Amino acid sequence: MRISVIGCGYLGAVHAAAMASLGHDVVGVETDAAKAEALSAGRAPFYEPGLPELLTEAGANGKLRFTTNIADAAEAEVHFLCVGTPQSKGSYAADLTYVNGAVTALLPYLKPGALLAGKSTVPVGTAARLADLVAEAQPSAHLVWNPEFLREGFAVQDTLHPDRIVYGVPSAGEPGDAQRAEALLDEVYATPLSEGIPKLVTDRATAELVKVAANSFLATKISFINAMAELCETTGADVTALADAIGLDDRIGRKFLNAGVGFGGGCLPKDIRAFMARAGELGADQALHFLREVDAINLRRRTRMVDLAREELGGSVAGKRIAVLGAAFKPESDDVRDSPALNVAAQLQLQGAEVVVTDPQANENASRVWPTLAFADSAEEAARGAELVLMLTEWKQFRGLDPHDFGQVVAGKRMLDGRNVLDPQRWRGAGWSYRALGRP
Numbered sequence: 001m002r003i004s005v006i007g008c009g010y011l012g013a014v015h016a017a018a019m020a021s022l023g024h025d026v027v028g029v030e031t032d033a034a035k036a037e038a039l040s041a042g043r044a045p046f047y048e049p050g051l052p053e054l055l056t057e058a059g060a061n062g063k064l065r066f067t068t069n070i071a072d073a074a075e076a077e078v079h080f081l082c083v084g085t086p087q088s089k090g091s092y093a094a095d096l097t098y099v100n101g102a103v104t105a106l107l108p109y110l111k112p113g114a115l116l117a118g119k120s121t122v123p124v125g126t127a128a129r130l131a132d133l134v135a136e137a138q139p140s141a142h143l144v145w146n147p148e149f150l151r152e153g154f155a156v157q158d159t160l161h162p163d164r165i166v167y168g169v170p171s172a173g174e175p176g177d178a179q180r181a182e183a184l185l186d187e188v189y190a191t192p193l194s195e196g197i198p199k200l201v202t203d204r205a206t207a208e209l210v211k212v213a214a215n216s217f218l219a220t221k222i223s224f225i226n227a228m229a230e231l232c233e234t235t236g237a238d239v240t241a242l243a244d245a246i247g248l249d250d251r252i253g254r255k256f257l258n259a260g261v262g263f264g265g266g267c268l269p270k271d272i273r274a275f276m277a278r279a280g281e282l283g284a285d286q287a288l289h290f291l292r293e294v295d296a297i298n299l300r301r302r303t304r305m306v307d308l309a310r311e312e313l314g315g316s317v318a319g320k321r322i323a324v325l326g327a328a329f330k331p332e333s334d335d336v337r338d339s340p341a342l343n344v345a346a347q348l349q350l351q352g353a354e355v356v357v358t359d360p361q362a363n364e365n366a367s368r369v370w371p372t373l374a375f376a377d378s379a380e381e382a383a384r385g386a387e388l389v390l391m392l393t394e395w396k397q398f399r400g401l402d403p404h405d406f407g408q409v410v411a412g413k414r415m416l417d418g419r420n421v422l423d424p425q426r427w428r429g430a431g432w433s434y435r436a437l438g439r440p
């Protein structure tokens with residue numbers, strides 16, 4: 001099947017390569033010429049395990065090419081819309097500039113019967129508005145919303161073997177043919193569907209809502225456990241034991257109950273804010289008031305980390321050397337969008353600390369966002385002469401540090417574990433002052 005993928009960032013590049021690996025003929029359209037060039041040469045423009053292999057394989061088979069020219073998408077039967085929907089400057093709402101721009105650019109090239117499948121995360125109601133534009137430009141074309149649930153770091157696996165596939169198809173009376181649209185998507189996803197992956201067919205508004213509801217639930221689960229961590233801090237209780245105990249209840253589950261410095265990235269924070277903004281526009285803001293608290297709890301964890309650093313260093317971080325382990329918003333990613341680690345590092349620097357950050361993959365992206373921070377190539381290099389070390393992104397390289405060896409390079413054996421991943425006894429046993437969020 002001939003497919004185009006419009007927008008080849010963290011989502012689109014993986015989607016394009018994965019669709020090609022399923023045997024489809026894929027053209028990726030990307031306005032950033034450097035990204036398109038890297039992808040054309042088989043190089044992933046960001047760190048994502050498994051993506052380089054997929055790009056090389058699909059490129060070699062002639063199934064995948066990249067372009068900056070939207071006209072090259074004209075032959076596709078199915079177009080996947082994968083452009084960004086960042087938070088608007090100055091408000092919580094999603095910025096739909098890229099969505100509107102990409103759809104407007106594509107309209108003249110939609111061939112009869114083509115399908116436009118939206119994968120970007122959008123405010124509910126966006127699909128209905130875009131469907132009218134599509135119907136006007138090409139009356140026999142269809143628009144569906146097909147939200148994406150991949151996690152960075154597991155993007156290839158999640159794209160090829162998702163937990164579920166959701167189609168939001170036109171309802172009766174809306175432009176587009178629901179059955180034809182479903183049949184086209186079934187052809188695209190024939191392989192995963194043949195493996196028994198559940199498919200849910202619903203209307204477009206529900207599909208848009210499924211995505212933001214899922215991310216809101218995940219964010220809420222993390223902030224719930226972080227709220228418990230606040231209680232644990234005031235009572236001397238242990239949030240990791242608490243999470244283990246409540247997580248054993250099948251109805252609750254242990255996943256996404258890791259307390260620490262909280263959630264970041266290009267999805268959860270901006271998606272809950274855009275959801276609140278959209279609810280406000282719809283006059284339903286009360287329904288999502290709780291998400292304000294979810295956001296606030298999350299941001300408080302970052303401040304708490306900075307407060308703990310000050311406490312550990314006798315009331316002020318000014319002039320003190322601090323090593324920060326991690327810059328990416330999570331391990332196995334080089335993405336620093338709204339990264340808790342980078343935010344804490346920056347706050348400490350603003351308070352006068354001499355901060356050295358290290359991340360196995362994200363140093364380059366982080367130094368672009370925060371060029372005044374110093375960066376090191378390893379934990380040992382970052383920690384040399386440091387009076388305090390903060391564990392903020394739990395890469396396996398950092399989890400595996402030996403407290404005895406690591407203790408040789410620092411000036412003061414003080415560890416603040418912002419991800420609750422180190423063994424307190426082991427670190428304390430090696431002479432470290434060990435403190436964590438929500439743990440005695």
Ligand SMILES: NC(=O)c1ccc[n+]([C@@H]2O[C@H](COP(=O)([O-])OP(=O)(O)OC[C@H]3O[C@@H](n4cnc5c(N)ncnc54)[C@H](O)[C@@H]3O)[C@@H](O)[C@H]2O)c1
Pocket residue numbers: 006007008009010011012029030031032035082083084085098101102103105119120121122148149150151152266267
């Ligand atoms: N990153 C994820 O893990 C993930 C997962 C699920 C859903 N999403 C959603 O997918 C969307 C994309 O997210 P992302 O993280 O890939 O963003 P991103 O910024 O990494 O990628 C978007 C890409 O689109 C390109 N672009 C913008 N306008 C274009 C146009 N008119 N034509 C062609 N290319 C254009 C940009 O240059 C950029 O490379 C967002 O709505 C996001 O919420 C992301």
Ligand SMILES: O=c1ccn([C@@H]2O[C@H](COP(=O)(O)OP(=O)(O)O[C@H]3O[C@H](CO)[C@@H](O)[C@H](O)[C@H]3O)[C@@H](O)[C@H]2O)c(=O)[nH]1
Pocket residue numbers: 121148149150151152153215218222255256257258259260261262263264265266267268271329330
């Ligand atoms: O118990 C946990 C789990 C995660 N996190 C943090 O939460 C953030 C998000 O993690 P994760 O959800 O694994 O990463 P993303 O790649 O942002 O994926 C989320 O956002 C994507 C974009 O919408 C969705 O597709 C995914 O389903 C959804 O999990 C990261 O900062 C994690 O460190 C915690 O603090 N505690």
